[in-house]
Amino acid sequence: MSAPVVDVWGPVAPGTRSSYPPAPEPHDTWSLAGGTAWVYYSPLNRRQLVRPVILSDGFSSGSSDLDQLWHGLEENGAYRFVSELHATGRDVVVLGYADRTASITANADTAVECIRRAVAERVGGAKLAVGGFSMGGLVTRYALAKMEQDPGLPDHEACLYFSYDTPHQGAWLPVSLQAFTHFATDKWGETPGVGPVLRQFSALLNSPAAKEMARWHIEKVGDAPGQASERVAFLRALDEVGGWPRTVRRIGVANGTDTGTGNGVAAGATAVRCNGPSLQDTWLKTQAQGDQVVARLQKAGEEPVSVHTGGLPDIDGAPGGLFTAPSPAGDPGSFGLAALLMGLLGNTVDPDVISTSCFIPSVSAVAAGVIDDRKVLYRPIGPDHSELDAFVCARRNEGHTTMTEELGAWIVNEVVALG
Incomplete structure (x- = not known):
């Protein structure tokens, strides 16, 4: 099994960093309130931010670890996600957080700042693609929706939202x-x-x-x-900003099957x-x-x-x-x-x-129904079930946020299709 992009629990020893090889030096680093963005320009763009793709980290202990993220995205042995995006002329902005256990809405403020910085730094008028892995998909979902609803915030200038095995309908831990x-x-x-x-x-x-x-x-x-009061409050906050960004194409992938096979x-x-x-x-x-x-x-x-x-x-x-x-x-x-x-x-x-x-049940990852109902959990998932505009599920049930060619290439193709 390839290494996941995000580790659910992080390093076993408190306060330690993961033992992945060092990531390449970013071309630029943005210090954000509540986080950091590491910018990797496409070789086709002469070290300019031309077509930004923002990739948000997910849940784990402590602050985001660029080495771990890079390993999951590029060195996992299955699919070189950043390299494939670079080959299409897309610049990759890896978005990390100072505290990955903080509330989703708090980290969404960091995502909003990152989106605004990307728009300000961008050369030309290409639209952004914005999304994330696991919890990162919820963070960016909320951030984009908030930017559409809050008159005090500028246009996010994105045309695509994507999520990678994100718990849209909730996660399960025994x-x-x-x-x-x-x-x-x-x-x-x-x-x-x-x-x-x-x-x-x-x-x-x-x-x-x-x-x-x-x-x-x-x-x-x-x-x-049951549902913690924090979850109830988050779902209410998400509903108050419309639930989803509405001016973008919404896509997602699941690391589980859509056939109903457990x-x-x-x-x-x-x-x-x-x-x-x-x-x-x-x-x-x-x-x-x-x-x-x-x-x-x-x-x-x-x-x-x-x-x-x-x-x-x-x-x-x-x-x-x-x-x-x-x-x-x-x-x-x-x-x-x-x-x-x-x-x-x-x-x-x-x-x-x-x-x-x-x-992360497949129906949750592709927003295709509640996970409370066994019949929904185990039914085959059809296009009409999902709140996303398009989705793909894995051919087998695999590790949460594992980067594969099957899922990664589909997202890259969707990014390219939107110009």
Whole structure:
């Protein structure tokens, strides 16, 4: 599997940077309020900004990492997205944020500033293409819509909006994993070594951006899963600016299939189980329909805690982009992350781990229906279902924001088609 463009959780050790090779030196760097834009001119444009394409980073820990972004865009071994855009005469502006966990509307202000800077720096009158990866698609969606609705803001002068595996209808992270993360943080958050890692993960789950994107969220063990107040407020803000930019062509891609074919993860199965000196008979299950105990959590010497859900679809196995997270063991998945944490706490993890799960359902990535309804999650997606003008889904369910020729070339062709 190629490296994703954005890492959902970022580096495992708090405060560290990713270990990707250095990106090429940008031709220009724009310091923005709340972020940075790295500008790479097309060789065809003689170091002038002529046809700007703005690529927004997504959610992760800390500030945007240009080396990581460049690796996902250019050095992933599947498709050289920036080079292909350059070959068509497009200049690439990589937009990063000082805090990728900040609210989407706050980072949208940075995106607005970047768009305005691109218009001011541009030579000639070519329209912009603006979009992003994962949360970056929501940031730029809101930014463009706000620029159309707010009379105090100038014209964005864009003709194309694109999103890459963006959670337009919400993201999914297993409730069992959320509960285990908070449980472990409560019990061992001050333990040297593992404590900072646990606190980082728990804080990420409870960050403003994560709450705005998660369709089902719990802040602590024992909470009923549902939409956080931050998500309700964001959806209201998005609605107040019209929901979408209206003067552009809207396109998007999904790292999941449009055929209704899931990823093979069985509903209600034990995803990960461990025993050891700190955790006794602790396990997490994949999500099933109906009332379910999705986790049993027990600190050695204490009473077990059961985590319940009800009314949720069997979404772990749904078509969509898969949860990806870096790990020293090379385990890329959501439940694989739980297995990693259990091991860090000194426990023996059963080897039969269901490591990954659906993260961004295909219907969410292409704005083709709510993810609450199992029938919608697993139905084939047709053009009439989507709020986008055009979309493409992957031929298989693959890692969230993985850059592939199948998806990347389609976006490049759409950019070129608009002149």
